Amino acid sequence: xxxxxxxxxxxxxxxxxLRLSCAAxxxxxxxxxxxxxxxxxxxxxxxxxxIWYDGGDQYYADSVKGRFTxxxxxxxxxxxxxxxxxxxxxxxxxxxxRDSSSGWFYLFDYWGxxxxxxxxx
Amino acid sequence: xxxxxxxxxxxxLSPGERATLSCRASQSVGGSTSLAWYQQKPGRAPRLLISDxxxxxxxxxxxxxxxxxxxxxxxxxxxxxxxxxxxxxxQQYGGSSTFGPGTKVDIK
Numbered sequence: 001x002x003x004x005x006x007x008x009x010x011x012x013x014x015x016x017x018l019r020l021s022c023a024a025x026x027x028x029x030x031x032x033x034x035x036x037x038x039x040x041x042x043x044x045x046x047x048x049x050x051i052w053y054d055g056g057d058q059y060y061a062d063s064v065k066g067r068f069t070x071x072x073x074x075x076x077x078x079x080x081x082x083x084x085x086x087x088x089x090x091x092x093x094x095x096x097x098r099d100s101s102s103g104w105f106y107l108f109d110y111w112g113x114x115x116x117x118x119x120x121x
Numbered sequence: 122x123x124x125x126x127x128x129x130x131x132x133x134l135s136p137g138e139r140a141t142l143s144c145r146a147s148q149s150v151g152g153s154t155s156l157a158w159y160q161q162k163p164g165r166a167p168r169l170l171i172s173d174x175x176x177x178x179x180x181x182x183x184x185x186x187x188x189x190x191x192x193x194x195x196x197x198x199x200x201x202x203x204x205x206x207x208x209x210x211x212q213q214y215g216g217s218s219t220f221g222p223g224t225k226v227d228i229k
Contacts (some may be wrong), residue, residue, distance in 0.1 A: 045167065045210055045220040095166055106218040107157055109178065112168040
């Protein structure tokens with residue numbers, strides 16, 4: 001069965017960096033786009049970033065553009081989110097989600113359990 | 122950017138009752154039907170319920186149904202089961218993604 005397991009969350013000071021990981025299993029990782037979606041405490045869902053099935057394209061929400069970088073390692077079936085210059089407003093649970101297609105569809109058919117990132121001094 | 126609004130914000134119902142949730146888009150969604158619904162329970166990840174306005178995802182019971190097109194969409198739960206009390210989000214997709222603010226269905 002499809003499994004997505006995030007890791008790497010924690011407490012970090014404003015301006016610092018953090019890298020999240022999402023280990024995928026149960027499907028052909030190289031055939032699907034992968035996304036990160038976040039949810040601030042008590043708030044709704046916000047799409048963050050996508051990487052296409054082959055890593056050839058990446059797109060970002062305006063709120064993180066220039067600060068976050070999404071990447072993938074097919075040999076490890078893992079997608080990453082490098083988060084730099086973190087701000088208090090980046091505090092959220094970060095979910096890894098699979099695109100139902102190559103990356104362009106933005107329909108999230110499987111989700112990980114999430115990892116909490118807290119940006120605070 | 123397509124903005125989604127959901128109503129009501131909270132729906133208080135009893136088990137066995139019918140739930141009707143609405144989602145309105147600021148402009149027509151892609152292909153008129155690229156609208157999905159997700160269910161989220163406290164402390165859990167969202168789960169895809171319905172895509173393409175009315176297509177149930179794998180293992181989603183048939184008491185969940187979706188309808189609509191263009192800018193007006195509805196999620197209906199025909200008879201609420203105890204496990205259905207949760208927050209429901211609509212999402213437009215297809216080249217981009219935005220979510221609605223959610224409707225909480227709680228026990229009356």
